[in-house]
Amino acid sequence: MTAPELVLTPSEMKQADREAIASGIPGIELMRRAGRAVADAAEKIASSGGRIVVAAGPGLNGGDGFIAAALLAERGYRVSLGLLGSLDHLTGDTLEAARDWRGETPPAEEISFHDADLIVDALFGTGLARDLEGAARLVVERMNASGKPILAVDLPSGIDGSTGEVRGLAVKATHTVTFAARKPCHLLMPGRAFSGTVEVADIGISREILAAKGGSLFANHPPLWLHALPKPGLMSHKYERGHTLVASGGATRTGAARLAARAALRVGSGLVTVASPPEALGVNAAHLTAIMLRGCDGPEGLHAILQDTRFNSLVLGPALGIHSGTRAMVAVAVQARRSLVLDADALTSFEGMASEFRGAFRGAPAVLTPHDGEFSRLFKDHPDILDPASKIEKTRRAAAYTGAVVLLKGADTVIAAPDGRTAINENGTPYLATAGSGDTLCGLIAGLMAQGVPAFEAACAGVWIHAEAGASFGPGLIAEDLAELVPGVLRNLLK
Ligand SMILES: NC(=O)C1=CN([C@@H]2O[C@H](COP(=O)(O)OP(=O)(O)OC[C@H]3O[C@@H](n4cnc5c(N)ncnc54)[C@H](O)[C@@H]3O)[C@@H](O)[C@H]2O)[C@H](O)CC1
Ligand SMILES: [K+]
DSSP: OOOOOBBOOHHHHHHHHHHHHHTTOOHHHHHHHHHHHHHHHHHHHSOTTOEEEEEEOSSHHHHHHHHHHHHHHHTTOEEEEEESSOGGGOOHHHHHHHHHOOSOOOBGGGOOOTTOSEEEEESOSTTOOSOOOHHHHHHHHHHHHHTOOEEEESSOTTBOTTTOOBSSOOOOOSEEEEESSBOGGGTSTTHHHHHOEEEEEOOSOOHHHHHHHOOSEEEOSGGGTGGGSOOOOTTOOTTTTOEEEEEOOOTTOOHHHHHHHHHHHHTTOSEEEEEEOGGGHHHHHHHOSSSEEEEOOHHHHHHHHTTSTTOOEEEEOTTSOSSHHHHHHHHHHHHTTOEEEEOTHHHHTTTTOGGGGTTTTTTSOEEEOOOHHHHHHHTTTOHHHHOOSOHHHHHHHHHHHHSSEEEEOSTTOEEEOTTSOEEEOOOOOGGGOSTTHHHHHHHHHHHHHHTTOOHHHHHHHHHHHHHHHHHHHOTTOOHHHHHHHHHHHHHHHHO
16 A cells, blocks of 8 residues: 655755754755756657747745756757746855856846746746745736746745735746655645646655654545545444444425435445434435434434434534524534534534634534635634635634634535644545535544444545535536435445
């Protein structure tokens, strides 16, 4: 099994750089390897003898650009290079790298991109410190306007390496070569979209160093959680695979619970029951077959059902309504100390009352699954949680505050555990933005926890399976399709 993919923040990467240098690889050697990787990538894009224009910045990113330019010239390309800032200000490894370059070094704002077969963006990397303006902004505007393919060194200039945000303006890269490990900006939006295809060049920094300096941030793919998924053996039977309980809304709002229930069953929960208000029993009964049905009249009804400890995983939220009754249901569920997924109304009913969630979920595995709006409403009185620009930081703080795994949805869903472990999902598809999709995700997560999968792994696996199912269907996807697509995804996963 391949190891989970580590993602390192710019500051973690800098520490890894320093550790690598301390372990005996000179910084200039790291830069030579980085520059060589850029030159190799450029050769795959620009036909031999083609025209390559390099825009180099004042820092180490620029240094990578100088190395690449010199190598590409040696390899027979017609290379020109423009420098942002002056040669006299170059220092350290970048100054040494610049000595490799035999060509002219005019100001970057004076070079033309129009006759280039390929542009190499070596202006800024992980050291971007503020929004682009002045000459830097002008050069990026002209690079983007040229319509030429752009190869970004480490990351597209103008993108914040930690948050994936555009700092004023950013290079729209066709391809990016990053070094040693991907950074958050290669997975978070919009940085992911600006990076084009991304390759990770090995420049000799060991996984031990990367794990020592990083180690809590991952790309969300099966190697991160496949080991935790249940593999039903001959001996296991439905009672060992848990019993998921999904709370239903009223008579005209029962579909969400059934979507979640169906997904829980499909992902392997041994038994699944919909807990239905009395006035919706008929409606639910008419739709359910393998999924069982129990009458549940408000919080007292839920409390009575949960006396049966075989119900080991609960879904509350979809279509329950935004009111004190839902808050009371959540309180009963938390008291019962079962695995718990809270979504939609179960979150919005606590708008501005996030203090009720403070440390509330440390007693049992729990996953909160807000989208941006629900997250902002829930934590609206907690600027310390809402303020960070980084989606990773926001989600981590919410997880630490509540004691639950928090899954902040989006094209770049972030899953954070209270202990800091965090994963960024990247196999999402726009087709998932359909009514009921979130209900299905809740059921997948609860159904996995019913089988004993820990909350963080269940949330990560649920997101990935959900997205894979959606992507396997494509246009025309509706939520009812999703649960039925899960067996195919599991077959591929577990084969
Ligand atoms: N293992 C690795 O990841 C390696 C990375 N390398 C490259 O090093 C850069 C990071 O280099 P650094 O010098 O820290 O920062 P930058 O080159 O990105 O730029 C900083 C430079 O630019 C100035 N600056 C920052 N923001 C702005 C702005 N908005 N406008 C104008 N100027 C700005 C700042 O003052 C600095 O002078 C990494 O990305 C890799 O490409 C190593 O080369 C190989 C190993
Ligand atoms: K760059």
